[in-house]
Amino acid sequence: MRYSKLLIPTLKESPADAEVVSHKLMVRAGMIRQLAAGIYSVLPLGLRVLKKVETIIREEMNKIGGQEVFLPSIQPAELWQESKRWDFYGKELLRLKDRHDREFCYGPTHEEVITDIIRKEIKSYRQLPAILYQIQTKFRDEVRPRFGIMRGREFLMKDAYSFHADEADTQKTYEQMAQAYSNVFTRCGLEFKQVQADSGTIGGSFSHEFAVLADSGEDEIGFCEKCSYASNVELAESRPESNTTPSDGEEELKQVLTPGKKSVEEVSGFLGLSDKQIVKTILLENENGLVAGLVRGDHEINTVKLKNLIGCEWLLPAAEKTIQEKLGLPCGYIGPVNLDIPVYADQEVSQLKNFVTGANKADTHFTGVQFQRDLKITQSGDLRRILPGDPCPKCKDGEYQVKRGIEVGHIFILGTKYSEAMKAHYLDSHGKENLMIMGCYGIGVGRTAAASVEQNHDEKGMVWPLSLAPFEAVIIPVNFKKDDLKNACESIYNQLIDMGVDVLLDDRQDRLGVKLKDADLIGIPLQIIVGPKNLEEGNIEIKVRKTQESRLHPYPEGIKDIPNILKGL
RNA sequence: CGGGACGUGGCGCAGUCUGGUUAGCGUACUUGACUGGGGGUCAAGUGGUCGGAGGUUCAAAUCCUCUCGUCCCGACCA
Numbered sequence: 001m002r003y004s005k006l007l008i009p010t011l012k013e014s015p016a017d018a019e020v021v022s023h024k025l026m027v028r029a030g031m032i033r034q035l036a037a038g039i040y041s042v043l044p045l046g047l048r049v050l051k052k053v054e055t056i057i058r059e060e061m062n063k064i065g066g067q068e069v070f071l072p073s074i075q076p077a078e079l080w081q082e083s084k085r086w087d088f089y090g091k092e093l094l095r096l097k098d099r100h101d102r103e104f105c106y107g108p109t110h111e112e113v114i115t116d117i118i119r120k121e122i123k124s125y126r127q128l129p130a131i132l133y134q135i136q137t138k139f140r141d142e143v144r145p146r147f148g149i150m151r152g153r154e155f156l157m158k159d160a161y162s163f164h165a166d167e168a169d170t171q172k173t174y175e176q177m178a179q180a181y182s183n184v185f186t187r188c189g190l191e192f193k194q195v196q197a198d199s200g201t202i203g204g205s206f207s208h209e210f211a212v213l214a215d216s217g218e219d220e221i222g223f224c225e226k227c228s229y230a231s232n233v234e235l236a237e238s239r240p241e242s243n244t245t246p247s248d249g250e251e252e253l254k255q256v257l258t259p260g261k262k263s264v265e266e267v268s269g270f271l272g273l274s275d276k277q278i279v280k281t282i283l284l285e286n287e288n289g290l291v292a293g294l295v296r297g298d299h300e301i302n303t304v305k306l307k308n309l310i311g312c313e314w315l316l317p318a319a320e321k322t323i324q325e326k327l328g329l330p331c332g333y334i335g336p337v338n339l340d341i342p343v344y345a346d347q348e349v350s351q352l353k354n355f356v357t358g359a360n361k362a363d364t365h366f367t368g369v370q371f372q373r374d375l376k377i378t379q380s381g382d383l384r385r386i387l388p389g390d391p392c393p394k395c396k397d398g399e400y401q402v403k404r405g406i407e408v409g410h411i412f413i414l415g416t417k418y419s420e421a422m423k424a425h426y427l428d429s430h431g432k433e434n435l436m437i438m439g440c441y442g443i444g445v446g447r448t449a450a451a452s453v454e455q456n457h458d459e460k461g462m463v464w465p466l467s468l469a470p471f472e473a474v475i476i477p478v479n480f481k482k483d484d485l486k487n488a489c490e491s492i493y494n495q496l497i498d499m500g501v502d503v504l505l506d507d508r509q510d511r512l513g514v515k516l517k518d519a520d521l522i523g524i525p526l527q528i529i530v531g532p533k534n535l536e537e538g539n540i541e542i543k544v545r546k547t548q549e550s551r552l553h554p555y556p557e558g559i560k561d562i563p564n565i566l567k568g569l
Numbered sequence: 570c571g572g573g574a575c576g577u578g579g580c581g582c583a584g585u586c587u588g589g590u591u592a593g594c595g596u597a598c599u600u601g602a603c604u605g606g607g608g609g610u611c612a613a614g615u616g617g618u619c620g621g622a623g624g625u626u627c628a629a630a631u632c633c634u635c636u637c638g639u640c641c642c643g644a645c646c647a
Contacts, residue, residue, distance in 0.1 A: 011580055011581090011597090012596065013596080016580090016581070017575095019640085036639090037640085283645095317644070329647090332647050335647095513608050513609080
């Protein structure tokens with residue numbers, strides 16, 4: 001391609017509304033433009049990158065027997081009502097009506113549509129397993145879209161669904177899919193981790209997330225340096241502390257005045273105790289009303305773990321208003337003693353003796369609280385967030401590390417959730433009807449590209465890996481007016497195209513500096529600079545974007561080495 | 570959903586508090602000349618319903634009301 005014929009509107013300054021590097025750079029490089037909150041247009045250069053990600057995904061999906069389909073983005077409400085998600089999905093589901101007033105939604109995901117096809121078209125175990133995938137635009141009306149293409153409302157996603165006759169087969173495909181995902185992200189040149197993730201209400205222990213390590217990530221990943229254990233912090237198990245509490249006598253329950261002391265630090269400081277002797281009572285709300293979670297003062301509650309322990313549909317922090325209305329208790333002084341709602345305690349809390357809690361009375365706390373004697377606990381379990389430095393629950397001598405990550409892929413075993421709700425049956429070899437078992441697997445295409453920028457950039461701009469770069473090489477004439485330079489560039493350009501190199505010819509009339517700045521900004525891996533002095537001496541300059549290292553190569557003989565240089569990057 | 574900020578040529582901003590020439594700067598864009606190895610110089614230009622609606626006033630980018638849009642923070646530490 002010729003630069004002069006391409007729409008690559010690069011900018012010198014970052015847009016004022018961009019926060020993260022990938023957003024800033026993708027706008028500056030003329031790859032994307034915002035149309036509305038969380039909705040972006042993709043320009044030619046950006047599309048080239050997305051297409052490269054797509055190609056890698058297609059190759060890996062096809063390799064494990066995936067068949068590509070293309071499903072509608074607008075879906076009838078009936079299908080969603082059948083799966084019960086019409087009511088359940090909430091405001092993230094963008095609903096619309098057609099001219100006949102029929103209800104539709106813009107698909108945020110496609111379990112319903114694909115299950116509808118499969119239940120109609122597949123009847124026999126002989127046709128299973130079936131693995132179908134598509135690369136298509138999704139819309140999720142996020143509360144708060146941000147970070148450009150990384151968390152948009154409209155975004156490009158590869159979603160795959162698999163249908164199976166039995167669990168072993170599902171498991172097999174799940175593992176192949178995990179491997180395929182691993183291959184995709186490796187080929188995209190990303191540093192990532194495959195981590196256990198929360199499977200939510202879907203059930204089953206099989207869900208893994210693929211997280212690209214980056215400070216701008218919204219996920220927290222906990223992993224062990226010594227063994228292979230890695231999981232989303234939401235899910236990471238905490239290993240019970242083995243230190244036995246001193247066997248002091250049990251103190252009496254005593255009310256103490258703690259005027260104005262609400263936070264753990266304030267209370268512990270005021271009473272001259274360690275944070276570990278305080279128990280925090282956190283009020284949350286789910287579909288059945290308020291619940292309380294107890295964790296030690298130096299710990300934090302993990303609501304995902306609590307939600308899983310309770311087995312409720314949803315769980316959110318209770319609003320102060322709700323607490324006032326339903327319990328009439330003063331925030332800051334709430335405690336589990338005589339608290340008339342379900343109380344769930346972290347396992348560490350059950351080990352404590354003589355601890356402090358709120359007394360459900362303004363400016364008052366209890367001291368000498370005993371777990372067994374004073375509290376009515378609905379259930380105890382692992383409820384706390386892991387912290388960096390916590391012991392690994394798996395290998396016993398490693399420590400947790402916590403890093404931020406961008407979720408670029410997620411795979412699930414769905415079981416029969418959808419096949420049951422939507423009656424997707426098949427006949428087995430005995431002629432008996434069975435429910436199909438399903439898996440679903442997603443990759444954020446744009447997010448993968450953005451994650452790559454987050455991981456690979458410098459002060460000059462983006463540094464694409466060869467596999468995702470919009471072009472593999474760019475030819476930069478120092479002066480495009482001089483015929484000998486121009487002819488040499490045209491010749492190199494044609495030869496590289498013939499050799500199958502994805503090459504860009506910067507045929508603009510601008511000065512060298514402009515071209516080099518742009519080449520660095522858009523991050524093309526190899527720059528071929530053709531200047532008058534070098535050319536006279538029979539040389540061209542080949543510069544690597546990433547390292548900024550530059551070497552002279554003989555011209556014209558050296559042209560044929562370029563594909564090899566690219567391979568070596 | 571709660572809180573905060575912002576909206577002025579394509580992009581980045583000043584002007585708004587304290588109303589008053591023809592709305593300004595940088596950059597980009599067009600034309601010409603010079604220049605030609607890291608966003609060059611000079612000259613002449615193009616481009617603006619100051620987000621929108623209503624109001625106050627002799628006079629509104631500026632004051633008031635409403636509205637739309639965009640961004641940020643928060644929505645577990647009781």
